[in-house]
Amino acid sequence: MSKIIGICNQKGGTGKTTTAVNLTTFLALAGKKTLLVDVDPQGNATSGLGKEVSSELPSIYQGLIEKEPPQKLIVSTSWKNLFLIPSSISLTGAEIELVSLEERESRLRRLLEMIRYDFDYIILDAPPSLGLLTVNVLVAADSLIIPIQCEYYALEGVSKLLNTIELVKERLNPRLEIEGVLLTMADFRTRLALQVIEEVKRFFKEKVFTTIIPRNVKLAEAPSFGKPILFYDPSCVGTKAYLNLTQEILKRKIDLDLCGSSLKEGG
Numbered sequence: 001m002s003k004i005i006g007i008c009n010q011k012g013g014t015g016k017t018t019t020a021v022n023l024t025t026f027l028a029l030a031g032k033k034t035l036l037v038d039v040d041p042q043g044n045a046t047s048g049l050g051k052e053v054s055s056e057l058p059s060i061y062q063g064l065i066e067k068e069p070p071q072k073l074i075v076s077t078s079w080k081n082l083f084l085i086p087s088s089i090s091l092t093g094a095e096i097e098l099v100s101l102e103e104r105e106s107r108l109r110r111l112l113e114m115i116r117y118d119f120d121y122i123i124l125d126a127p128p129s130l131g132l133l134t135v136n137v138l139v140a141a142d143s144l145i146i147p148i149q150c151e152y153y154a155l156e157g158v159s160k161l162l163n164t165i166e167l168v169k170e171r172l173n174p175r176l177e178i179e180g181v182l183l184t185m186a187d188f189r190t191r192l193a194l195q196v197i198e199e200v201k202r203f204f205k206e207k208v209f210t211t212i213i214p215r216n217v218k219l220a221e222a223p224s225f226g227k228p229i230l231f232y233d234p235s236c237v238g239t240k241a242y243l244n245l246t247q248e249i250l251k252r253k254i255d256l257d258l259c260g261s262s263l264k265e266g267g
Helices: 016-029 044-048 060-065 089-099 107-113 132-140 158-171 191-207 217-225 237-250 256-262
Strands: 003-007 034-038 082-085 121-125 143-149 177-186 208-214
Touching: 003 016, 003 132, 016 034, 016 044, 016 082, 016 121, 016 143, 016 177, 016 217, 016 237, 034 044, 044 217, 060 089, 060 107, 089 132, 107 132, 132 158, 143 158, 177 191, 177 237, 191 208, 208 237, 217 237
Parallel strands: 003 121, 003 143, 034 082, 034 121, 143 177, 177 208
Antiparallel strands: none
8 A cells, every 4th residue: 555645735835846856767767666646736746756747638627627547647757656646727717616615624535545555656746835735735634844945044834744643643544744844946055044054943843854966957948848856857966965865764775776676768
């Protein structure tokens, strides 16, 4: 049975989608059959894996609103073990459409229950909001990764997310846990980044991942080429950071040199 991990922060620009795309890639590299579900109407995770965001192609929208079976929504990618349920332009209106539907908070969970035994990991990229789409992610997930950018007001709004997580855990998903808090976009040359790191560790304590994602131009460029960072620049610091994060989650060593044979582009 797969482990379902949601990546959530209602604040935009925290590296949420970058984390979703690259964590999924490295899990696949580790030999784990992995599915990325793009629940963000912006569709950046979809385009980040080289797929088109369209209202005409099968997407998570059909699964949530029209109850289309997930098997019809899954598309293969250019990389072995890595699969995607795309986002869609139609998802923009899904928040409003969900309001009047039965089981509006648990539609994603029911959808994923049909394929839980088909994958080792299912990664959910939530939208930057605390609406019904994000609630669906919280109800469907076993655990959450919360990316927090190393900037002023880093913890601003996090209390609202934590309150929402507690409400969902109390009423809809008692198994929900925080997998970890991920510090992102750290510029280690600045005193600010070090202060934010200390503040977040003081607040979340042992829940903070040891891995910190640095500010890296290559990480910012890779999505425009429709590639995970591993296949855009395998030697950059961003690639090594997401490798380390994946190793933390798996708690085992992954050899980056195996990328040429274990996760071939076009495989």
